[in-house]
Amino acid sequence: MHVTGTHFTHFADRADAGRRLAARLGHPGGPDTVVVALPRGGVPVAAEVAEALDAPLDICVIRKLGVPYQPELGMGAIGEDGVRVLNEQVIRLASVTDAQLAGVERRERTELERRARRYRGDRPPVDVRGRTVVVVDDGIATGSTARAACRIVRERGAARVVLAVPVAPADWTDRLAGVADELVCVETPSPFFAIGEFYADFSQTEDEEVLRLLAEARGREQRDRRQREREQQDPKQRDRTSGRALEDPSAATPVDRELVLTVGGVRLAGRLTVPVGALGVVVFAHGSGSGRNSPRNRYVADQLNRAGLATLLFDLLTEAEEPDRRKVFDVGLLGSRLTAVARRLGAGAGEDPGPDVLPETRRLPLGLFGASTGAAAALHTAAELGPAVRAVVSRGGRPDLAGSEVLVRVSAPTLLVVGSLDTTVLDLNRRAGRRLRCESELAVVPGATHLFEEPGTLDQVAELARNWFLRHLPEPAPRP
Template identity: 70%
Template sequence: MHATGTRFTDRTDAGRRLAARLGHLRGPRTVVVALPRGGVPVAAEVAAALGAPLDICVIRKLGVPYQPELGMGAIGEDGVRVINDHVLRPAGVTPEQLAVVEARERTELERRARRYRGGRPPVDLHGRTVVVVDDGIATGSTARAACLIVRARGAERVVLAVPVAPPEWTERLSGVADELVCVGTPSPFFAIGEFYADFSQTEDAEVLRHLAAARADEAGSAARPGSDDEAGSAERPGTGSAGVPGSDEAVPASDRELTLPAAGARLTGRLTVPADAHGIVVFAHGSGSGRHSPRNRHVAARLNDAGLATFLFDLLTEDEEEDRRNVFDVELLGARLTDVARALPAEQARATGGAFLPLGLFGASTGAAAALWTAARLGHGVGAVVSRGGRPDLAGEQALGTVLAPTLLIVGGRDEVVIDLNRRARERLRCESELAVVPNAGHLFEEPGALDRVAELAREWFDGHLLPCTPPP
């Protein structure tokens, strides 16, 4: 298989595609064990698909001193240590250099184990089938150590499952696992990240979210065996927030798919409500994006970390997206966003014990026009609006002139045409507004650090303006 044959949008996409190959492992004796940090979003999807508990196996790669990305071995919990002589000897690493690297990584391993487990014991693996999951395999040292650890903890059967690996991976690892599963083994193979459109670093907060959501889902299943969700939406671990950012005792979150009626259609979205949420932000996706957009999901995850609930949904059905005229039909998009904003309080109240969360709108491309169109209709029912690389000018002069919600327009510094359109739109706004230009960023904010800056600006704007307000009428 050529390298272009295996390509994932992000780790969540990779997890879903990997899960599709693991259905034969569904059963009460199966446990999914992730390698933090990058393997956790992948494993969360696998665990959800298999209905299995999710745990972690904390591993630290031992990188060659002058080339840290090249693994010469790995260490894990319970004192497991694996050295790759095929890397160590050619690299010329001395015993003293190896000892320094190992001591440093052992300290970090112990810190992460405390952080991720929060004092909770590992899942009991005795006599169970354990699926070890990572976001990919390069040298295989880390995966080898993980398999040895779970075997030492009593696993009866070990399955090593990854989205992508080099063609010769089975030769390297067949001796440590009973079964090897991979979505693709492309050639040539240089690095795991080249097969992901979004391979941004997984942060500790995201790891905690997934683990907390998985625990909440498992506890809910045990408490309500065989029950159906009253709203027809499936709660499951996913990309949502877990609770108090930075807390070792992560609080479970609500993270579920739900479908809402809106202006002649039924639209599916993902509602993520962190514990103690103080506001909710609805994402209005524009041309060429939807609820699976890596960029909007990246921003949403950062808002979740800050205690803001998010709802990412598609403004158009798949059939409607085929007609490009619908993408620019702001009245249609705005009417649907308005209907969703009115219906959402009842749904998010289920996750907050009845508490009402003030509403913010985040629009991208033509979705920004829909957000302002909706803000004009709902008045004080919308607390704040943020536009990312948007076309607020398409909302129309009448709508722009009646928006009450404080509005932030974010544009890339190299997106000159859109900067001008946003400046003109801002002149028509009568509400509090700002235009923020991210230096050296293009229209899609693909440059290193650009999207993180967007997320930071959005978080600050919503935190400063999402004050208690009335529900949309």
């Protein structure tokens, strides 16, 4: 077992700690290495390590078992796969009874299962068999959670385990001898009372930050995987600026163009934006009184583009049809047109998409963003196309207008975003959400009305949508 460590200076925050930890690791990384974080605090640290090592990022959900009357003192930990680690010395010195231990474990097991579902959804853990696994947390106190995490990755088949943390007590190697093949720590200060005292900013890591960092890591991993595949397919085609191979020369050029598609006998206009290396494409289904030039939807689309997602802002009604309120609320009409557009993007087209599919999007996974009545249309299309639609986001939408028969058929993970002051629509979304059988969440933006015109509220919509699509659109990378 190899051990490294040094003396102490404060970390600015977890990201700073992660960068310094990555520099200390010095591992080659790559696809044969997996970085596994202990949520929540370990994720911002591990995200920096994974990026520096160019390695996939995953989580290992562990819950500390705190002494009942002093919960910050760990008497053990539980983890995924039924792993259970106890510190018998702490249990004995704290006089914890079997009943007290069982009560704490029962409560923490419930929270562990909730967090695992929240962070991972229905995705399995990254395959670590035969690979080097770097287990990362924001620090070590008693070591119970780190011990449990290392045990889990060992049992999942890791060939080599590295336990890496920014800060730990001076005797941490004695406590954790034999737990990992290598122990790496940036600082080992003495005296040591709590991890947080060695961070200038040790504010709590929220679930949304965990989800964002995991989504960004999956996006980076997919982009890197596609780049490797392109290089293997044709090493001669390379981006002149990066030297990387490309599936075709046009892939080096971003797309931003107006287009017109004929759908159901009418000509409908849209704006297609595809960044280089796009991870997926999101079609915007506009509601009543809105269209491809809506500043709100264009703002959200711009944020998605910055995150590496293509967007199609598309009008489902012609200018002549827009004043007709019957057509504005004709979910069947809007949904059928949106489905036809989705097929033109390549959704559900299989291996041979055909000549009518847009070349810029033919291989991109599909997401739908619906506003107002457009949300009902998006759910209609999700039900019609099934697995070809990977995710749906509704902004101030009317999912209830899709009808119960449609809602129960939707399989795509669906996020319903509603302003807290939009009380009528909020109630309708709650009712519609109860009818959905897919993975779904209701996100309520505080202080927002129906159009999200209040300062900062549209930023929250964009962030929620970005995280949801990055979480569900990128395809899982196969084990190399």
